[in-house]
Amino acid sequence: MSPALTAAIIMASVLTVLLILAVPIAVSIGISAAVAMMVILPTGVALQTSAQKMFTGISSFALLAIPFFILAGNIMNNGGISVRLVNCAKLISGRLPGSLAQTNVVANMMFGAISGSGAAAAAAIGSTMNPIEEKEGYAKDYYCSVNAASAPTGMLIPPSNTMIVYATVAGSVSVAALFMAGYVPGILWGLAVMLVAGYMAKKRGYVSYERIGLRQAVKILFDATPSLGLIVVVIGGILKGVFTATEGAAIAVVYALALSFCYRTISVRDLPRIILDSCRMTCIVLLMVSVSAIMSWVMAFTNIPTIIANAMLSVSENRYVIMLMLNVILLLVGCFMDVTAAVLIFTPIFLPIVVTLGIHPVHFGIILTFNLGIGAITPPVGTILFTACKVANASIEEVIGTMMPYFAAIIAVLMLVTYVPDLAMYLPRALDVVK
Secondary structure, eight states: OOHHHHHHHHHHHHHHHHHHTTOOHHHHHHHHHHHHHHHHSOHHHHHHHHHHHHHHHHOOTGGGHHHHHHHHHHHHHHTTHHHHHHHHHHHHHTTSTTHHHHHHHHHHHHHHHHHOOHHHHHHHHHHHHHHHHHHTTOOHHHHHHHHHHHTTHHHHSSSOHHHHHHHHHHSSOOHHHHHHHHHHHHHHHHHHHHHHHHHHHHHHTOOOOOOOOHHHHHHHHHHHHHHHHHHHHHHHHHHTTSSOHHHHHHHHHHHHHHHHHHHTOOOGGGHHHHHHHHHHHHHHHHHHHHHHHHHHHHHHHHTHHHHHHHHHHHHOOOHHHHHHHHHHHHHHHHHHSOHHHHHHHHHHHHHHHHHHTTOOHHHHHHHHHHHHHHHTTSTTTOHHHHHHHHHHTOOHHHHHHHHHHHHHHHHHHHHHHHHOTHHHHHHHHHTTSOO
């Protein structure tokens, strides 16, 4: 057995054992990759190379966008912006069946489009909507499942931290192109959840809101416009080339902070706590990125992507069959692995395969993000599902049965996005941010 193959087997075995032992995933990745590197290189050289790869893995200007977007999201979480977005969402969904749940979905899509985080949306919108829905007689399993099922739209509707990580790993993929490609799939995801929520609301007899008067509607729009303006400023600036995604993230922080000060929902005394929370979240993400750089190097050296590609192509060379296989694998991966870690590990493995099949890297980025978004609301990991349940004070067992129709609808949209590339690629091409 060659040293490269031995290293690959050792890395996979050590990683599996550590994950079973519930060792934190970043530590598991780092240790397994470093041990595999010691099989390939002398111990001293292996440790030195591991340290170098960790440093170069996060030495990226694009990755600076992540701490800024995390900070902007935390500021908005604490800045009363979610309440204004909920009120604005009522104007769009207030007359639909199960109007409070429909409002939850629209608000999650809006908040995700501003904060770039599905978990942040589930926490902010859920904490605002859940007490109102409970007061109106909605069952806990219903409103918690709606919140969980719709929160991952923030991973697709830009800005998205997941897409920034993917663009960094993939190399020459434009962040702006990924951002534009995420709009239609993200909106389709939200619409699918709204359809299921409406159907279930009719079965349970949940009523809709009373009509909102013109004067009140104008006031709600006036209050929400500054918050929604963040999308126009950040995404518009990136598309027009006024600033990069990283600079746009920094502008988002300044904008959110100024808005929160104007609303008088945040004081200077709150900033140390918000910044510290953002630093903790950033450290988790960047540690994951840095240790995954070691694993990427080992995978490239041991030729793992080629081995996996040959194995998959030996089953079938039909691109539609291969894409179905990739979706199944990524759905399973998403159930057991953190989103960031999955992007870092599986992008180098699967990207060469899809490129060989003629699938655009931007399209694959959306498919990858979509699959992992479903994984984020699926046990046993399911970070967004756990967040939604925690906010609703509900157990997974209470909610998971009600989630099943949502999974069916969301996976149907995933198949559409996979096999109809224009759903993702039309906007980037129309705006000339991708060829």
